[in-house]
Amino acid sequence: MPSPRKRSLTPKTAPPAPVPVEAPRPVAVIDMGASAIRLLVAEAAPGQPVRILEEASRGVLLGKDTFMHGRLGAATVEATLKALEGFRRIMDGYGVVRYRAVATSAVREAQNSDAFLDRVRLRTGIDVEVIDGSEENRLTYMAVRETLRDHPALTSGDTLLLEVGGGSADISFLRKGQPINSGTYPLGSIRMRQSLASWHGSQEQGMRLLRRHIHNVVDDIRREIPLREAQHVIALGGDVRFAAQQMVGDRAGGAPAILGREPFVAFCDQVTSWDVEQLVEQFHLPQAEAETLVPALVAYRELLQETAAQEVIVPDVSLRAGLLLDVAQVDAGQGIEDFSRQVLSSAAALAEKYRWDAPHSKKVAQLATRIFDELKAEHGLGDRERLLLEVAALLHDIGNYVNLRGHHKHTWYLLSVSDIFGLSRDDMALVANVARYHRRALPQKSHLPYMALDREARVVVNKLSAILRLANALDADHLQKVKDVRVIPEDADWVLDVEGAGDLTMERLAALARGDLLTEVFGRKLSFRESRARAS
């Protein structure tokens, strides 16, 4: 017998009210990876968790083309355009205005990436931004931190955060959750698969070659990252997520999968004993995914074995999740999250590696940022540039590790090949130039690394290195006698109001000499004034 229907007598005729401004707004992120292009549509309102509205993914083997032939083939380009057209329709279906679309190594390294991205823009209206490994690291770190907020791997001890992608492996080393080291290494699963595929010997011999290659790379990694100290391993990437899914099944509510070290190694060993056909049959995997599974899992396995971790944490996060946090925060008016802490700790770790004079470098950094702040109205630069200046200041002397003579040049090349967590290659090129000009020659057109920057960046280098030169001069004796400095306009000139202790003669001479670039850039003469024992 049907029961009486619930019946609401309150009139509900009112048309929907205009959407208030605080209503969540839909945002989208697109991630063009090595083997798939993926879309996330979500909505976010200030102070509310991000809600995923839609996920879509199309298998497109961008990596295969780029890593094998160096460029994206016509069929792959067409497949990409088709996928993005569909994504565009999905986004339009929600009225998405704000989005961030990024491409990683498979596009970054393709020789025809410019033409490709232009076609994407013309055909779909989607602007794709090519990001580098460090930006990838920053974004995934952001997502991991969001997901594993209170996990010991992010609150105490040392943690290895690693993702074996199609083109390369991204590895960060976290200490108490702060990334102090990160890098990108040639352990891309598609690349490894390519070289494996060109091997015509037996399966076992192929595997031996693969292992040897991985061991060689791991040896390199060990030189830069203290793998053995890692007590936790957080593994990201489609292949390890697949392994987790097979080993422990779907997790409720997106909780991370925890895989014991032994079972994980055993699983990897079992999977690597099968060939691609067996994998396709056993797991119903698409061919492309089956092909990369073995190289990727071997890489994870070998890296895990290097560490002290007893388990592998596989959170359900990806580059997309990080992108989404990024976009959602901006969209919710929260601004890009301040990553300066992670950047600076990573910079300090790098400086440590080159046996820095920590008190001096820190003093220079303090004075440089102080001068930067004093001149804010003059230089018109923002927080990002301030951070780059601080990094350059911390690292300006690392060239001494190579040779005291011409150390500013050694600093330049060490920095131009180093990774700092949260800084892109462009950022690093800038930092390296700023650090280089902390002494001796001024920037000039005959300097190739300087000229390799675009005009805008060169202007920034000029301003920042002008400040850095002065700050460095203010600790000329490396004794940290200067406590603080203020820049006071007087007539058309600037007075350096220096608060210090002891004899500041060296500093005075150095400052007046190294103020050369500052004078050139800002058109102000400098004078030096000591003000001891300023009352607070």
Add this chain to the structure above:
Amino acid sequence: MKTPGRPRKKEPELFINRELSWLEFNGRVLEEAMDPATPLLDRLRFAIIVSTNLDEFFMVRVAALKHAVAEGDNEPDLADLRPRQQLHVIAERAHEMVDTLGRTLTEQILPALAEHAVRIVPLATLEEAQRTFLARYFRGEVLPALTPLATDASRPFPRLANLSLNLAILLAPGDGEEQPRLALVQVPGGLRRLVRPVGGEGSTYVLLEEVIRAELAELFPGQRVLASAAFRIARDAEIELDDEGGRPYLEAVEEELKKRRSSQIVRLEVESEAGDALLAILVERLGVEVPDVYHVRGPLDMRALQALVDIPSLEHLREPPLKPLPVLDEHERRNIMSVVAEREVLLYHPYDSYEPVLAFLSSAASDPDVLAIKQTLYRTSGDSPVVQTLARAAENGKQVTVVVELMARFDEQSNIRWAKSLEESGAHVIYGIQGYKTHAKVCLVVRRGRQGIERYVHMGTGNYNDRTARVYTDFGFLTADRVVGEDASAFFNALTGYSDPPKMKKLAMAPTNLRERFLRLIERERRRAEEGQAAEIRAKVNSLVDEDVIRALYDASRAGVRIRLNVRGICCLRPGIKGVSETIEVISIVDRFLEHARVYHFRNGGDEDVYLSSADWMPRNLDRRIELLFPVTAPEPRRKVLEVMDAMFLDNVKARRLMPDGTYKRKRPPKGEEPYRAQIQLYREWKRALERTRAATSVAFEPAPAPGPAEKVSSTG
């Protein structure tokens, strides 16, 4: 995990041949036509259905078997019958059925109609004036539409259109000839088959072919007509059979086959009066085999008689109409989105009105906050209000995506037009999915709400067709459940090719994981039984054919799971076999509404799972179509689904029980108990409940339905 398809032990004794099972189903429809308790015009309606069903069956199933034989495909079916054997047993049963149908029509239905002054009479019985009228009618209207064709051995035999009605005429040999000649004339399909001569009393009709036959001398001047006979052929339609409604399927098939006349002839029907000599020549010239010749009593091509079923003045000879109940009142219909946001709404058509579905679409089309509408359309005609509404939505600037499954692959001409115009109004139209038929019935509405994006979903077991919704029993389900909305989005992304097939949380989809899901659910029930828990499966489907599912059900039965199946049509499962299917009961209900809803119900240790689906338990649904399975979890809708299931298994008027030997036996009310006719009982109970609620709320939003025939529901049995 093990995939199906591994070689299995043949156990033919466990399976019923699907063709014979289908013929049994048609036999049950025939029973309704034969049943004196059925109102007279409904008997005629059932008789017509039996004959059109047979037409389709021959064009599709028999044709496929003949094709297999011709190709040398000798693979036996699950019941271990080879194609040739199947053709043999089919012919046997079909001949018997055609005989019974003819007798029922000519000896019972038509004579009974005559008592109500509706007659189809031989031309000879007419009065002189009437015959003169018909002769005039012939010359004025019929003759211009005729093309008499003479045949002889030197010319290729004329190509005859599939299902067309023709006259074969035997002409005396001409000068110098030895053999009589065969001539043909097609009875024009564009003219009314039932001709009404003026001056007769009541409704007296003459068949068009009789009018032509009376004037053969006009057609073949100077020649002597030895004999004539009406006949009809059926050809291989090279398509799949289904009963999803929409435009009469046959029409579509017929249209196509006008173009493709050369496909193989699979059946010849001739009037039972046809003479041997004429028949022999006809059979030889058409190249048909003797078992494929059917002698038909009464008019060939019974579709012409539909006009009689619909005669308005004979209301009392039909089942009283059951006016669809307004589950939602007008106010709720006008605010359907907010109603659905508050509670899930389950509709059971045609008991429940189709209005809420149209209101849902219409509201989506005009709501300024609706961003997008995505919808599947399986065999819809252009004049459907659904199509009109979608076009309006697109014109209003909504993102409208429609996945269209055309009536059949050849149906482009008539359907492409409305699909194109839908495109012109701005909708994104996708013409089916390569290799699969999109059979799922789902509509997704994306709306910008105050708290963010809202998604509303309608899913059903039957097509978006307001007309079939008056005859087919189907569930429709409206929900604003977030997860279902996400799944529906993912489903459409897969369908439109915007994404690779997704993982879904609440829904299951064929061909990706639907079979697996069914097998898991059955398996789970089996395990519970083995653990000693009470375990039960109930399902309501149109057809049960899939071997994997049947074997899983057998396994469950062996473990002691109680299994009750309501299979309207084909059932290849054999119930009541010792040690295999003892706990399985199969019933079939053939009544005034076509049972069409698909329901799957698992006891699950008391935490019952209730699912609705567009899919039957057939390989084609699970492998070659895009289908959806969705759970009904809210208490109210769930109770309603289970109520329907309960009623179906209580029926002892129109329900038949499948016996272990493959025959069906009518259920009868136990002694001293009232007969229970599920379709009528459900309607009555729901109507009463609705009236009670109305009275209780004292606020009438809608006038009570006028007292009329709808009130007097007669109970048969």
